Amino acid sequence: MPAGRAGPATDVVGLGRWRALGFVTPGLVLIGVFLVFPALWTLYIGVTDYRLTGTAARAPQIVGLENYRRALTDPTFYRSMWLTLVFVLGSAVLGQNLLGFFFAYALRPARPAVRRLVEALVLLAWILPSSVVAFLWIAMLDRDGGTVNVLLGQVPGVAWLIEYPMVAIVVFNIWRGTAFSMMLYSAALSGVPPSQLETARLAGASTGQTLRDVILPNIRRYALTNTLLITLWTFNDFTPFLLTAGGPNHRSEVVAAYIYNTAIVGGEMGYSGAISLLVLLVNLLLALVYLRVARVRPA
Numbered sequence: 001m002p003a004g005r006a007g008p009a010t011d012v013v014g015l016g017r018w019r020a021l022g023f024v025t026p027g028l029v030l031i032g033v034f035l036v037f038p039a040l041w042t043l044y045i046g047v048t049d050y051r052l053t054g055t056a057a058r059a060p061q062i063v064g065l066e067n068y069r070r071a072l073t074d075p076t077f078y079r080s081m082w083l084t085l086v087f088v089l090g091s092a093v094l095g096q097n098l099l100g101f102f103f104a105y106a107l108r109p110a111r112p113a114v115r116r117l118v119e120a121l122v123l124l125a126w127i128l129p130s131s132v133v134a135f136l137w138i139a140m141l142d143r144d145g146g147t148v149n150v151l152l153g154q155v156p157g158v159a160w161l162i163e164y165p166m167v168a169i170v171v172f173n174i175w176r177g178t179a180f181s182m183m184l185y186s187a188a189l190s191g192v193p194p195s196q197l198e199t200a201r202l203a204g205a206s207t208g209q210t211l212r213d214v215i216l217p218n219i220r221r222y223a224l225t226n227t228l229l230i231t232l233w234t235f236n237d238f239t240p241f242l243l244t245a246g247g248p249n250h251r252s253e254v255v256a257a258y259i260y261n262t263a264i265v266g267g268e269m270g271y272s273g274a275i276s277l278l279v280l281l282v283n284l285l286l287a288l289v290y291l292r293v294a295r296v297r298p299a
Contacts, residue, residue: 039280046273053267060270067274077275079250080258081282084235087170087254092234095174097227100181104189105215119182126179134242137172161244165252169240177234181226188222189215221294228290232283255279 046067050060071077103122107115125133140147141160149157160168192215200210216223238256240246246253246261253261259279263272 042273042276044273045270046277048270048273050270050273051267052264052269056270063270067271068278070271071275071278076250076253077258080253080255083166083251083253084255086166087173087237087240088231088234090170091173092177092230093227095170096177096181096230096234097223099174099178100226101185101223103178103182104185107186108189122179122182125176130239131242133172133176134239137168137243141168162248165244165248169243169252169254172243173234173237173239176239177230181230184222184226185219188219192218224290224294228287231286231290235283235286236279 048060049056049063051057143159144156149155196214200214240254241257244252246257259272259275262268
């Protein structure tokens with residue numbers, strides 16, 4: 001073969017690389033359009049006074065870190081973060097986690113027909129559009145003739161979305177999001193070695209001891225993965241806005257609703273961009289903490 005001339009093998013390798021590039025290019029374009037560009041745009045407007053209307057909408061000015069300084073000294077921002085923490089801990093870390101595991105564990109010995117029926121009902125809440133389930137819950141929690149108040153025998157009864165807005169959105173999110181945890185824990189429980197369960201049974205272990213010594217160590221990584229995912233999803237969930245719009249008097253204004261009210265209602269796009277970046281950093285911190293915990297081997 002003459003020096004400097006590529007052989008058939010080299011041509012095949014080069015063709016394979018071009019084909020591989022052709023396969024991944026659509027995905028890279030989508031990531032660039034829907035992830036990278038919005039992130040860079042948010043980073044840019046976060047250092048400007050960009051607004052939806054007025055002079056700042058046509059020619060925004062660079063204000064540096066002023067928006068970040070404002071956010072870090074804004075009591076409303078800290079209140080929204082606190083409400084988000086309550087929302088995440090109550091509805092995701094505790095509610096969806098525990099209820100999802102309960103369904104998955106309780107359905108293990110159930111008949112296939114019963115198990116499929118319960119799974120279908122739980123999944124139905126998860127796959128319905130957010131707007132549909134939000135208006136369904138608004139009707140259920142209505143003060144005059146709502147399902148909850150009718151069942152309690154109080155008509156007119158409690159205005160749940162006004163008197164107890166955080167309780168309402170926490171319960172709503174548990175009902176809506178439990179399906180994912182249930183499916184993940186069902187898969188995790190199916191991977192627990194039957195020999196270990198049989199050994200625990202023969203040793204006379206109680207249900208609690210079997211959970212503690214056999215089941216939980218085997219599904220630990222699944223539990224951490226589930227907790228990480230539902231934490232991040234709930235932290236950025238916009239559905240509570242459809243129920244309460246952050247009200248009344250900001251009492252249920254989780255951070256997603258706060259960003260929307262700041263950007264769209266208030267028109268302060270630059271300030272909302274800075275808040276969005278701070279929220280992103282909090283999400284990254286949570287992810288790093290979970291990943292660090294996942295790497296620690298149980299004693």
